[in-house]
Each structure stands twice: as structure tokens, then as C-alpha cells.
Amino acid sequence: MSDKTARNRNSYQRLISTIHKTHPLVHHVLFAADVLRTKRLESYREGVLLSGLDALLNFLVAARSSFEKHAKLRKIGFLLDRAKADFETALDATLAGFNSVASESMRDVMEIQFLVRDFAAEPENLEEWLNADRELLYKKYRPVLLRSRYKKRLGGKKRIRVKTRTTLHTAKTYI
Known part of the structure; x- marks a missing residue:
């Protein structure tokens, strides 16, 4: 941890302590x-979880580029x-232990994944979605409808079984 990061962390903890009397519930x-962030980060620090997440974030930056x-x-x-x-x-x-927030964020990621898959399968949908009004978004691009179209493209199967690493890499190219 750099000196600046340590100072910022100490500043944050100091700020939290200053609101104890004026805003006790917010302070709590x-x-x-x-406390939970620190404890959990310590437990994840040596494992593969953070390395995998870092690789994923790097992938998203590269894909964006x-x-x-x-x-x-x-x-x-x-x-x-x-x-x-x-x-x-x-x-x-x-x-931080805010599991419902984490769950909602992951739900959004899945919805984005279904949208991008839909655009890959039906490229004309991209422009239509970008220009859609609320009614069209509801009628054609709700998550349940995106999942349904995806399932149809799979021939009604619920999941694709990836047999080789090469297949997975190819799939990632289009997702």
C-alpha cells in the first residue's frame, strides 16, 4: 500500500469516527x-479470485478499446x-457484505451479455435497440425476451456445453 493510499484510508476511518455522535446509525x-471489507479482502488476497477479477477487468478494458x-x-x-x-x-x-447490491450488479452483467449476444446473432437489432422508445424496449428487449431468443437459437437447450478451450475462446470473441 502506498503512503498516499494509507493516508486516504486513515482519513476515511477518521471521517467515519467523526460522525459517531452526530449520525450514529450511519456511523454504524x-x-x-x-471492517468487513478489510476482513474479507485479507481472506481473498492470496487466492485466485482477485487475480481472475483483475484479468476480467483488463479484458473489458481491452474489449472496449x-x-x-x-x-x-x-x-x-x-x-x-x-x-x-x-x-x-x-x-x-x-x-462490504451488501449481497443484494452485488447480486443486482451481476444481474445487469447478465442482461448486457444477452443484449450483446442478441446483437451478434441479429446485427440489425443493434440499431433498432439504440433508437428504440420505451414501448419497443419493453416489447422486444426485456431480459426475459432476450433469454427466450437465445434459447431458441440454441435449439431449445438451456445451456451450451463447451467442449474445448478453443471453443470457449471463440465464444468469447462473439460475446
């Missing part, structure tokens, strides 16, 4: 979350930014 929430080079994909690059923010939110929420 923030203090408990900070790739999207910028393609005229149609550039239009939905913000979805990758949103997915990255969702993973960052889920990490912090998980460390």
Missing part, C-alpha cells in the same frame, strides 16, 4: 462495512463500461 453502517475501432460496435462500447462498473460495484459490495 459505514464502520461495519469498512477493440469496440472503438469498429463503427457499429463503437455505438455500444458504453455497455462494456457499464459491465466493468457492475463488476467493480459487485466487488466492493461483496467485500
Whole structure:
């Protein structure tokens, strides 16, 4: 931890302590979350979870950069930014013990994944979705409808079984 990071952390803890008397319930929430974040981060520090998440965030940054080079994909690059923010939110929420926040962030990631898959399978949907009004979004692009179309494309199967690493890599290229 750099000196600046340590100072900022100490400043945050100091700020939390200053609101103890004036805002006791807020203090309790923030203090408990900070303690839990520290405890959980310590337990995850040596494992593969953080390395995997770091690799995923790097992948999203690289994918975003790739999207910028393609005229149609550039239009939905913000979805990758949103997915990255969702993973960052889920990490912090998980460390702080806010499981419902982490769950909602992951739900959003799944919805983004279904949207991007839909655009890959039916490229004309990208422009339509970008220009859609509320009614069209509801009638055609609700998550349940995206999942249904995806299931139909799979021939009614619920899941794709990935047989080889190469297949997975190829699938990632299109997702």
C-alpha cells in the first residue's frame, strides 16, 4: 500500500469516527462495512479470485478499446463500461457484505451479455435497440425476451456445453 493510499484510508476511518455522535446509525453502517471489507479482502488476497477479477477487468478494458475501432460496435462500447462498473460495484459490495447490491450488479452483467449476444446473432437489432422508445424496449428487449431468443437459437437447450478451450475462446470473441 502506498503512503498516499494509507493516508486516504486513515482519513476515511477518521471521517467515519467523526460522525459517531452526530449520525450514529450511519456511523454504524459505514464502520461495519469498512471492517468487513478489510476482513474479507485479507481472506481473498492470496487466492485466485482477485487475480481472475483483475484479468476480467483488463479484458473489458481491452474489449472496449477493440469496440472503438469498429463503427457499429463503437455505438455500444458504453455497455462494456457499464459491465466493468457492475463488476467493480459487485466487488466492493461483496467485500462490504451488501449481497443484494452485488447480486443486482451481476444481474445487469447478465442482461448486457444477452443484449450483446442478441446483437451478434441479429446485427440489425443493434440499431433498432439504440433508437428504440420505451414501448419497443419493453416489447422486444426485456431480459426475459432476450433469454427466450437465445434459447431458441440454441435449439431449445438451456445451456451450451463447451467442449474445448478453443471453443470457449471463440465464444468469447462473439460475446
